[in-house]
Amino acid sequence: MKKYKNIFSSLKVKNMVLKNRIVMPPMGTNYAGQNGEIREEHIKYYEQRAKGETGLIIVENAAVDFPLGSNGTTQLRIDHDSFIPALYNLTERLHKYGANVAMQINHSGASAVPDRIGCQPVSSSNIPSKTGGSIPRPLERKEILDIVEEYAKAAKRVQIAGFDAVEIHAGHSYLISQFLSPIYNKRRDEFGGNIENRARFGRMIIDSVRREVGAMFPIILRVSADELIQGGNTLQDTLRILEYLDDEVDIFDVSAALNDSLQYQIDKMDLEDGWRSYMSQAVKEKFHKPTITTGNIRNPEVAEEILTQEKADLIGMGRGLIAEPKWALKVKNGQEDMLRKCISCNIGCAGHRIGLNRPIRCTVNPDTIYEDEYKNRKVKRQTNVVVIGGGTSGLEAACTAAELGCNTFLFEKKPYLGGLAKEISKFPDKYRVSYFPEYLIKRAKKLNNLTIFTDTEGNVKLIDIVKPDIIVNATGSKPLLPPIKGLLENIDKEGGKLYSIFGLLNRIHEFENVNFDGKKVVVIGGGAVGLDVVEFFSERKAKTSMVEMLPMIGKDLDVITKISVKEIIKKYNVNVNTNTALTEVASDHFKVKKDDNEIVMNFDYGFVCLGMRAENQGLEKLKEHFQDKNVEIINIGDSFRARKIIDGVKEGRDIILALEKINAIL
Template identity: 45%
Template sequence: MTISYAQTTTTTQILQPLTVRGMTIPNRIVMPPMGTNFATAGGELSDEHMAYYRERARGGTGLIIMENVCVDHPTGSNGYTQLRLDNDHCLPRMFAFTEMMHRCGSMAGVQINHAGASADPALTGAATLSSSDVPSKPGGHAPTPMTLEQIGHVVECFGRTARRAQRAGFDMVEVHGGHSYLLNQFLSPLYNHRTDEYGGSPRNRARLLVEVLREVRSQVGERFPISVRLSADELLDGGNRLEDTLALAAHCDEYVDIWNVSAAENPNLQYQIDMARLPDGWRSTMARAFREEFGKPTITSGNVRDPQAAERIIADGDADLVAIGRGLIADPWWVRKVREGRPEEILHCISCNIGCADHRIRQGRPIRCTINPSILDNESYRATKVSVPTRVVVVGGGPAGLEAASSAAEVGCAVTLLERGEQPGGSVRHAARLPAKWRIAKYLDESVLRARRAGVDIRTGQSGEPDRVLAEHPDLVVNATGGLPVAPPITGLREHLDRPGSTVSSIIGFASRIDEVARWRGRRAVVVGAGAVGLDVMEHLVDHDVQVVLVERLPAIGNDLDMVTRLQMLEVLERGDVDVRVSTSLAEVREEGVVVRPADGEPEFIEMVHGVICLGMRPVTSGLPELIERCTGVGVPVMNIGDSVRPRKIIDAVREGRGVLKALNELGRRAEA
């Protein structure tokens, strides 16, 4: 099948239907399978699952592919909690799910999977299986190479699970053949070291996938679509590149209706779960290669947030369907807002990977979202307005203050936001000036626009002195004054930090001098502190070919990072040949350099062109006690939220900002929704 589209600057292409083997998808937007940790201990759909997926279907998503389900429990299980479809007891709840999806207007698919070496025996209680004895990631468990009998059993499991999906009312099934899971562990020379008929040549390495797809087709018949997800380019030395994967896919194309074209493996997760700096649709050319080679519909993914980027992908013929994963966690109504002509209201995912990927994979928590604290019911809070006129004053316009102001205004409050600086955004605004942080800068700008749409009176250049706050006659005051960089009593630090013409900056001073970095090429800069902010600074310096010395008093770097960003930063450290000094403290700051002291060594002077001190943040609370005293004295409650409580992440600030609704409920100004 050959499909071509004219280029356009509208969003008409992504709203067009597509029919594949009798399944008509109402538009070109796909919610790809993403784990949630919402499943019950028995592997069944929970109420949270139902609410979560229902909101994305109500939001207009054309095809929702349920997160991967286990075909053989417990050996093939993945993650802390995983849905199961390996037993008929799962059918009733799954059928209720597909009925719900169809009532809301979405097509429903399900991804079936065996984790192979990616299973964790500590969670499954079973030995891991794979093509060979290669762990799925560095430091992982060494699996047991599968026998021919075990291979045959897995083939049967995939077929039975696909048939069960069809019985449950799903419109299609997707077989997961990528991302370091079992089928990929046979396809990839990184994992497959076998010498029998399942190893060696591309035909042999593709044999298991061919057998699985043949069995799935025999179970579901000719009128049921089958999708296959592949890591088209593993982006690793010695792994499959795009041309290799196309050759592998040719052996099984006859059984495939849709190619879901992804990339990367467990060791380079930052290209599988895209790091923030990758542009919208960065891997769409891989999907185009599959589309041109096999003439079948393709799905592409890769940080797609902007409707125009999705439109270009379809219009240019790169793919037929665009998968928006984390973007639909952030805004379940992404499609609906495009369809209704209000794309400016989309809450664009910032690709931070904290509440979604890190919660789910590393921390064993159910997923959350940094910028949307209500992923299960989304914007439903707006339907319950305040019952009496209510005035709210918010002091501070960072992420916490902006969220509190918008949420209060969206339920009918008259809101005034007082921001000391020239523009809202708080301390995050400074870090967001780094080019790689453009998604966060966009989020801050959109947060300001959202507040203005809601009717918030934003006053910049005004701090929150009690007289000014009380002059607004508030019923509730929200203090969100944020934080400022820490400057410990280290010799020379306070004398040099952010002084005019100084060579020593905090993140605030560095952001204001960011244009100077290009002139430091080939010279040495010192970054003190290897937390999230320090590593962001290091990345920017490396991008400009600056020689970086990274100083961290703890024995490891990036302790506060999510797993995807951590991998990203390790890659940057290697690319920039960064001189990393862990277990090393800053002892003295001079204009021409710094003195550092290793835990087990002698002090050392490091000459530098510039030093950036990133030793964390401290709460700004200098005026808070007086504000509380004056306000409570006249019966006005004061909330303190965000970094002015304790410096943390944006996800914490936004969650606490939305907490203004609970405060309004407790004041009797708004009934519980």
């Protein structure tokens, strides 16, 4: 299409011809079988992205050496011929939709977990791959040569299994990276010391892979172009390293960061679209080969601009394609307004896989495997559904019900939709959160059988008129304000300096462009919301303190946000008080208790962010009124229990279960 002519132009790299410039880069899923085999649901996951017109899908890293080189709870393997048949089924399925498919091959080195592999991990030296990680043993020369050959054999299996290219992972604190980076490599033999020596292992692997796959099979090399950590390789260092690795590489997949700078690898929310493209541009300009860039790219305008300015040849969208498998198809068809954009929350993807060893999920996409297949089911009789509450869980429930053919009515007592997600997105660094309610609202407005009433409380009398078969209570949550002396008397008062989170958000634009240099800001509560407040005021030069009753802050945060929080606290010298309880509140100070000592904390601005609590006061009246009327009533999202957006959205999609329960759906 003319508007995005570069995105939808083809690209030929040796024997591989890409129909467009959109790439799904490799991302671990924990979808593989216990023995590293690919399963049907895993294939289905990739198939959805192929159906969505993705030009190149790079299947997540597969271990070339098991168990020593594996990472993750369940990871694909490519260390034996027995994995070829199932992987061929994968490539055959994806090729039907015109997608090209590559596979990333990898050895995790020191990033392996001893309890999972049953032995001590290996590396270039005895340096852990992350702070607090296990200490590896340095590889001996013969072991290095053996691993080189394992890469070669794995690449040949990739080719036999029908893939169109192979990617070698040389970044992100995995084994090749552990040789390239001076952070890890302390060797004194021919594999350590100067840049040429540190690149030798990678050079040998590339040569051995080329020997096996032949001259016309594309080789992609993924690198951390800037390790973004003190003492690590800078972009200029990497450009010198790549002089030794360039031969036989056909595409450079230009990423960034190591394990201890993970928030720049799996991009934190506030990094702008395409922030990393200057790195791929530098590689492209020096080596004159196609490059892939990644980095929070959500908007097609940004993708097109990067290609137009020749900062990269291919646009990698990782989490963006977990959230929206049809990204390329929707953009191609002029449906950009209906893109379900990733909000970069890192909860269901990185948080599940890295932090919790779960299979990946997605906050904004409640079904990453089967996607829209639920729409093939339809109600078999007239079914009326009422949804009370227009936040993200309520909107997902209402849209799903309407898409299945229900006559659906949504009542929201506020004059606008979007709920807590819309409120939280008022923080400048959380603006991406607004993508999701905006998408849901647009989706809802396209459904003729979904009627939305704002400024309308969904009371019993009104709902009774509709004669519902199902009522969905999704009334959300409100700030938790415990009975602490002075709290209710002082919070959110006209002319006061003490705020709840909603009190702050209602006035956020008054604070946004203010310099708070020298002002004392004290935040009570070290959870996600409290940390958002700390970040907001610290960036505006306030002298910020935080009080948390638990031994640590950010207890339930995803792994990326936790690392980002540590960075913020260190950068802005935030005064953190853990194991500290709020005991009393005044208009200009808090009294807190730590180790039996009472402390007075004066503030110019104080914020109480002790979490949220369910708001469902009308639920019992609903149950009482409709108990003899054969009406199914479900309570979802924060009105069930205050949690994350991901939980409520899944429960919204699960209205299908309520329809099954009343035998209303085919």
